[in-house]
Amino acid sequence: MELDLFIRYGPALLSGFGITVLCWIVGSLGGMGLGFLIACLYQWSGSWGRACLQAYIEAVRGTPFMIQLFILYYGGPSFGLLLSPVQAGIFGFIIYGSPYFAEIFRAGFQAVPTGQFEAARCCGMTEWTIVRRIVLPQMLVSITAPLTNFMIILTKETAILSVVTVPELLFETQTMAAETFTYIEPFLALSLFYWAMVEFTSWLGRRVERHVTRHQNRQTP
Amino acid sequence: MxxxxxxxxxxxxxxxxxxxxxxxxxxxxxxxxxxxxxxxxxxxxxxxxxxxxxxxxxxxxxxxxxxxxxxxxxxxxxxxxxxxxxxxxxxxxxxxxxxxVGMVFQQFNLWPHMTAAQNVAEALVQVKGLSKAEARDKAILALARVNLRDKADNHPSALSGGQQQRVAIARAIAMEPRVxxxxxxxxxxxxxxxxxxxxxxxxxxxxxxxxxxxxxxxxxxxxxxxxxxxxxxxxxxxxxxxxxxxxxxxxxxxxxxxxxxxxxxxxx
Missing domain, CATH: 3.40.50.300 (P-loop containing nucleotide triphosphate hydrolases)
Structure with a gap:
């Protein structure tokens, strides 16, 4: 082990880690938000609206993330979309994740029995109140696990951002390896960073799951 | 006609x-x-x-x-x-x-993530615009009418079917419907x-x-x-x-x- 390597490249690696976390958090939360919006629109639109949303889902799910990034970053300027690498990374992440999140939320909507909606409608609640107060807390019980799962997948997809020169973790590690001709140590360190993110996500998922299922099977003496 | x-x-x-x-x-x-x-x-x-x-x-x-x-x-x-x-x-x-119009269903349709009192109070807050405290007071009164005052803070999963249906009735009447x-x-x-x-x-x-x-x-x-x-x-x-x-x-x-x-x- 050449520890002085890490002293020399430590700041670059940490900055890469920071960029990775930034793209991951903002991109996946944005994707989750967009996915939720799509699922809500899907729930309340007619057959034409649903066909359009389905087409979007199929188009995004049917293409590799790397190609989407290329189109966004290299193709963007030709239709007036000039993005910095980090902007393209975050924007691309939002788009890439949204159909998967939308499908998870759509399944969540379906898991809530019709009677729950009906009871709320009979009380005169607005559809948005019903989603916020009645449906979302219940669907989280069944979708927290798939949401956590997809967030974990996304942590590792951040590596692909290096192809559009986002100075994230893999990009910095590759630079370090190329300049020093060492490979094992940098990539082991890289794995540790991803592993930390994955562990954090699954810990968070367990916390959320415990919170949203707290009302189940609670017997009072 | x-x-x-x-x-x-x-x-x-x-x-x-x-x-x-x-x-x-x-x-x-x-x-x-x-x-x-x-x-x-x-x-x-x-x-x-x-x-x-x-x-x-x-x-x-x-x-x-x-x-x-x-x-x-x-x-x-x-x-x-x-x-x-x-x-x-x-x-x-x-x-x-x-x-x-209040409605009571065959399958109760209580909201499982809320306590009995919260089930009754929810629409009072969200629809009638009552404060949380006012809504809770009204919910307790409604639950008392169906003899479930003492179960106000239980979740539906901790109630019997009959108790759940009575909470559902309390939820309906708390909104003071005409029918x-x-x-x-x-x-x-x-x-x-x-x-x-x-x-x-x-x-x-x-x-x-x-x-x-x-x-x-x-x-x-x-x-x-x-x-x-x-x-x-x-x-x-x-x-x-x-x-x-x-x-x-x-x-x-x-x-x-x-x-x-x-x-x-x-x-x-």
């Missing part, structure tokens, strides 16, 4: 020529029914006769496609006028109309839990609440209802005081054969 279009002055809900079909299946047709203020109207009939569909048309949970339902003269769900096809009223208007619709409120309950729910409903009736009850509890229909409506194959066969239905030899053969199945089991 039928010749009998005038309705009694104390009618709260009037249905005229009400019809509903699913594809080619005619679930309801030509229903003329008046729900009178402070009365209990029971809807009875064989399964599949359209009782629940009729009930659900009254608050537009099912969009009826023929005739009309009026609450206090106001057409429910559809815009009043001659336009054809009819246009539904705005979402805001529909919510306003539904607020006047409460009951869709087979005791059908999902174990036999020994039916009584507590029927007792609560009897108390409500005695307090002058207008109620429409789809039920298989013939005892309740016979003793509590002011009028009993009998449906068969989507048509209203009779809507009369209970004595006329439950006497030894009802006029209509369909009523006779329906009640026969209960008599054989010594229920009535």
């Amino acid at each position: 039928t010749e009998n279009s005038s309705s009694p002055a104390n009618a709260l809900i009037t249905a005229r020529g009400l019809g509903k079909h699913y594809g080619t299946f005619q679930a309801l047709s030509g229903i003329d029914l008046d729900i009178l203020k402070s009365e209990v109207t029971c809807l009875i009939g064989p399964s599949g006769s359209g009782k629940s569909t009729l009930l659900r048309c009254l608050n537009f949970l099912e969009a009826y496609d023929e005739g009309e339902v009026r609450i206090d003269g106001q057409l429910v769900g559809w815009q009043d006028g001659k336009a054809s096809p009819r246009k539904p009223v705005s979402a805001t208007k529909l919510r306003e109309q539904r607020r006047q 409460v619709l009951f869709d087979e409120p005791t059908s999902a309950l174990d036999p020994e839990l039916v009584g507590e729910v029927l007792n609560v409903m009897r108390d409500l009736a005695a307090d002058g609440m207008t109620m429409v009850v789809v039920t298989h509890e013939m005892g309740f229909a016979a003793h509590v209802a002011n009028r009993v409506a009998f449906l068969d194959h989507g048509k209203l066969v009779a809507c009369v005081p209970p004595d006329e239905i439950f006497r030894q030899d009802p006029a209509d053969p369909r009523i006779r054969s329906f009640l026969q199945t209960y008599r054989e089991r010594n229920v009535v």
Whole structure:
């Protein structure tokens, strides 16, 4: 082990880690938000609206993330979309994740029995109140696990951002390896960073799951 | 429309020529029914006769496609006028109309992530705009009316079926509706839990609440209802005081054969 390597490249690696976390958090939360919006629109639109949303889902799910990034970053300027690498990374992440999140939320909507909606409608609640107060807390019980799962997948997809020169973790590690001709140590360190993110996500998922299922099977003496 | 279009002055809900079909299946047709203020109207009939569909048309949970339902003269769900096809009223208007009608379901439909008191208070806060404290006070009062004050802070999963249904009744009456619709409120309950729910409903009736009850509890229909409506194959066969239905030899053969199945089991 050449520890002085890490002293020399430590700041670059940490900055890469920071960029990775930034793209991951903002991109996946944005994707989750967009996915939720799509699922809500899907729930309340007619057959034409649903066909359009389905087409979007199929188009995004049917293409590799790397190609989407290329189109966004290299193709963007030709239709007036000039993005910095980090902007393209975050924007691309939002788009890439949204159909998967939308499908998870759509399944969540379906898991809530019709009677729950009906009871709320009979009380005169607005559809948005019903989603916020009645449906979302219940669907989280069944979708927290798939949401956590997809967030974990996304942590590792951040590596692909290096192809559009986002100075994230893999990009910095590759630079370090190329300049020093060492490979094992940098990539082991890289794995540790991803592993930390994955562990954090699954810990968070367990916390959320415990919170949203707290009302189940609670017997009072 | 039928010749009998005038309705009694104390009618709260009037249905005229009400019809509903699913594809080619005619679930309801030509229903003329008046729900009178402070009365209990029971809807009875064989399964599949359209009782629940009729009930659900009254608050537009099912969009009826023929005739009309009026609450206090106001057409429910559809815009009043001659336009054809009819246009539904705005979402805001529909919510306003539904607020006047409470509903209790066969499967209770309590919100499982909320305690009993929260279930009752939720719409008071979200719809009526009460503060959380006011809503909680009102919820506790409503729960006391169904004898569940001490269960206010339990989640539905910790309550028996009968208790859950009583919470659902409290949730409906806390909104101070003008009428409460009951869709087979005791059908999902174990036999020994039916009584507590029927007792609560009897108390409500005695307090002058207008109620429409789809039920298989013939005892309740016979003793509590002011009028009993009998449906068969989507048509209203009779809507009369209970004595006329439950006497030894009802006029209509369909009523006779329906009640026969209960008599054989010594229920009535």
